[in-house]
Structure formats: C-alpha cells, structure tokens
Amino acid sequence: MSRPTVALIHASQASLAPADAAFGDEFPEAELWHLLDNRLVSDADAAGGLTEELRARMSTLIQYAVDGGADAVQLSCSMYGPVAHDVAAHQPVTVLASDQxxxxxxxxxxxxxxxxxxxxxxxxxxxxxxxxxxxxxxxxxxxxxxxxxxxxxxxxxxxxxxxxxxxxxxxxxxxxxxxxxxxxxxxxxxxxxxxxxxxxxxxxxxxxxxxxxxxxxxxxxxxx
Incomplete structure (x- = not known):
C-alpha cells in the first residue's frame, strides 16, 4: 500500500523543520508535502486581521492540496485556524487547524x-x-x-x-x-x-x- 500524503500548509519558513521533526517522531510513515505562502501573516497583519481575500487564499491552498492528492491537510499557522474549521466539513479528507x-x-x-x-x-x-x-x-x-x-x-x-x-x-x-x-x-x-x-x-x-x-x-x- 502507498504511504499516506500529508500536506502541511505554512505561513512561515520557521515551521517547516519543527513539523518535519514532529512527524518524524510520531508519523514517520507519512509522505510530507510542504506548501508555503510566507506572506499570509504579514498580509493579515497589514490588513488588521483575516480578510475575505485572505480566507479565500488559504481556502485555495487547501483545495490545491486536496486536488493534488493529499490524504490529509494540516495547517501550521494558528491565525488561519478558523479557515480550516470552515472548510473541513466540505472536504473529502481531514483538514486540521494548527493546534486543533x-x-x-x-x-x-x-x-x-x-x-x-x-x-x-x-x-x-x-x-x-x-x-x-x-x-x-x-x-x-x-x-x-x-x-x-x-x-x-x-x-x-x-x-x-x-x-x-x-x-x-x-x-x-x-x-x-x-x-x-x-x-x-x-x-x-x-x-x-x-x-x-x-x-x-x-x-x-x-x-x-x-x-x-x-x-x-x-x-x-x-x-x-
């Protein structure tokens, strides 16, 4: 059987290595697929929070991961947790907020x-x-x-x-x-x-x- 693919969506380069290490400890069988948009946090800060455009941008990244064959999607940025909760029920795979x-x-x-x-x-x-x-x-x-x-x-x-x-x-x-x-x-x-x-x-x-x-x-x- 093939290894499950977990897509990790990051808003900062700094979260990639800790995520790699944690999955290495707890789920080494997973094939990790890292997706990074390093402007997600700065754009949200500049806008004063999550705008509809930024929510749509994260939703698009999640959909991209699902369409690309991910068996699960894990966000690493807590700021975008509400988007994960909003879209999870409409996706065929598990979508988790960073600290859910x-x-x-x-x-x-x-x-x-x-x-x-x-x-x-x-x-x-x-x-x-x-x-x-x-x-x-x-x-x-x-x-x-x-x-x-x-x-x-x-x-x-x-x-x-x-x-x-x-x-x-x-x-x-x-x-x-x-x-x-x-x-x-x-x-x-x-x-x-x-x-x-x-x-x-x-x-x-x-x-x-x-x-x-x-x-x-x-x-x-x-x-x-």
Missing amino acids: AMFDHVVALRPGRITVLASLGQAAADSAQRLGDWLAAAGVASEIEPVLVRGAAAAATAGDLDELTRLMAAEAVTAARSAEVIVLAQYSLAPALAGIAAVVDVPVLSAPHLAAGSLASRLKERVS
Whole structure:
C-alpha cells in the first residue's frame, strides 16, 4: 500500500523543520508535502486581521492540496485556524487547524490550571485566548496563564536548540509548581519538547507532535 500524503500548509519558513521533526517522531510513515505562502501573516497583519481575500487564499491552498492528492491537510499557522474549521466539513479528507489536535488533547485531560509558554507575547496571548474558547465550548473550566519566555524567539530563529531548550525548561520548571499541563504555543518551540518534558512531572504538549499523532491514527489504514 502507498504511504499516506500529508500536506502541511505554512505561513512561515520557521515551521517547516519543527513539523518535519514532529512527524518524524510520531508519523514517520507519512509522505510530507510542504506548501508555503510566507506572506499570509504579514498580509493579515497589514490588513488588521483575516480578510475575505485572505480566507479565500488559504481556502485555495487547501483545495490545491486536496486536488493534488493529499490524504490529509494540516495547517501550521494558528491565525488561519478558523479557515480550516470552515472548510473541513466540505472536504473529502481531514483538514486540521494548527493546534486543533492539541486543544482536543487538553479537553480530554480536563486540567484545572494550564500554562501556555511562547516566545512572542502576542503568540502567548492569542494561544491562551483560543485555548480558553475551545475549552469553554467543550464545557471545561480551566485557569490559563500565558507566559512569554524571553530570549526564546532569538534562540529559535538562530537554530540554537540547546539555548532554546535551556530557556524553555527553566520556565517550565517554574510553571510546573502550579500548572497541571504546559502547552507550547508555537511550532518553532516543538524541537525543545523532549528537553522540557525531561525536567517536569506534568504533561508538556506540542501542537505538531499531537497533530502528527492524530493524523497517524486517522490514516493508519493507509500506512504500508
């Protein structure tokens, strides 16, 4: 049987390597197809949010992936999650928002307190807000604390995994004193997952790892 093809749609070059690594860990049987539009975020920022034109542009990318034979489509940019939700019901294959699998996992855990770690302040606030909305819709009441890990953005951009892991792990140790779950807000932080998880006794969740695991379960009958 042929290997399942997973199309990953990116809005930043920085998410490609973390996605590759996560799928290598959780779904190595998948054939990855990377599609990149590196203006999706900057155009949305310039427009003050998702416009109808930008929604249509992402929808076109998703349709392109489906028409090209993808067995599943995974977005890596959280900003365009609403588009994934809108089009998923109308596509013949699974279409997932960047952190949909991770948010579903948090719902299943039903934690009382969650810490969201991010390398950018806006990413921390945005992820915490969307996670809170997702939990509320599922009837789960959790206290969510967004935390900016200073220096992590520079380390991730430089590809300095040792420094990224050191910074993230130190913040995670502090968070684990009260949090029941730690969430990594961005794909660019996923390479530090193992190092962070090694120093705390609470679950540490990475969106690309959980996305890969979720798609592996959904597509396992296609795996050779």
